[in-house]
Amino acid sequence: MNPNDSPTVKRFFGMDIHRDYAVLVAVSGPNQVVMPARRVEYVKLESWLKQQLTPLDEVAIEATVNAWTIHDLIKPLVARVVIVDARQVKLISNASVKTDAQDALRLANLLSVNLLPVVWVPPPPVRDLRALVAHREALCKRRTIAFNRIRSVLNRHNLEQPDDLVQSQDWLALIQVQLSSVERLIIADHLASLAPISARISGAETELARLS
Numbered sequence: 001m002n003p004n005d006s007p008t009v010k011r012f013f014g015m016d017i018h019r020d021y022a023v024l025v026a027v028s029g030p031n032q033v034v035m036p037a038r039r040v041e042y043v044k045l046e047s048w049l050k051q052q053l054t055p056l057d058e059v060a061i062e063a064t065v066n067a068w069t070i071h072d073l074i075k076p077l078v079a080r081v082v083i084v085d086a087r088q089v090k091l092i093s094n095a096s097v098k099t100d101a102q103d104a105l106r107l108a109n110l111l112s113v114n115l116l117p118v119v120w121v122p123p124p125p126v127r128d129l130r131a132l133v134a135h136r137e138a139l140c141k142r143r144t145i146a147f148n149r150i151r152s153v154l155n156r157h158n159l160e161q162p163d164d165l166v167q168s169q170d171w172l173a174l175i176q177v178q179l180s181s182v183e184r185l186i187i188a189d190h191l192a193s194l195a196p197i198s199a200r201i202s203g204a205e206t207e208l209a210r211l212s
Contacts, residue, residue, distance in 0.1 A: 010079070011035070013059040014107025016100045017070060021045075023100040026057075027108045037101035046073055053077040060111040062086040062103070063119055071121055084110075088117035129211055136204040143197045146190040153183050166194050 011026040011034055020042050026035035040048045053059070058080040061067050067083050074081045089106065110116045122130065147165065154161045159175050172191075176184060 008056075009034070010056045010058065011054075012108045012112040013053075013057060014104040014109070014111065015059055015061045015070070016103040016107070017061060017064050017066060018100070019066075022070070023104045025101060025104040025108050027105070027112050029112050030109050031105075032112075033105070037104060039100070045070075049074060049077060055079060058082075058111055060084055060107040060116055062089065062107065068121065068127060082111070082116060082118045083121055084116045085119050125211070129208070132204055132208055132211065136201060136208065139197055139201045139204065143194060143201065146193050146197070150187050150190050153179070153187055156183075165191070166198075 009028050011028060013024055013026045013035075016023045021039055022042065022045055023037055023039050024035070025033065025037045028034045035052075053074065055078065057078040059074050059078055059082070061070055061074075061081070061083050063083050063085060071081055071083055084107065089110065107116070150165055151161060154175070157175075157178055159178065160171075162171050165171075172187065179187070
């Protein structure tokens, strides 16, 4: 957009984001549409935003998996950009019809009257910490699943088992004859997975300590 053609009125944009595209609507007040719904492919979104947005504008985005990236892209271009809780928006609007354009218009209207349930946008270092905590949690779940499946096989035969299945595996040699070939394979596979998973957990915890 040519700077000489920039709107002099504040616009409120609602932005409905999908994986490959975004739909945007702008209003100057409730239901006062100044830009009808526009679908912009994601690959063209950055250049479109830089051409169309002005420092007077405000933008509302529903919280999605790529919302932080879009937020960071828009923030330097406008007066305000917010990310909102989509579940709370549905409760506020109580809309029975739902399309991309209507979702974007709903966001724009609520933004224009400052009724959006805004969520906190964490800075990039906090996002990294959150991602790392989630990664560690997923690894811990995988480790727990492996332990549980080993113990499930052993419990099936009422076999005695040590508290620590990994440190010493002498117990495994003692019970081999009581297990089927499939059960031996299952236990061996899960035991083999435990060491690398535990190493990855340790690596994640080391990085968490460094970042914290």
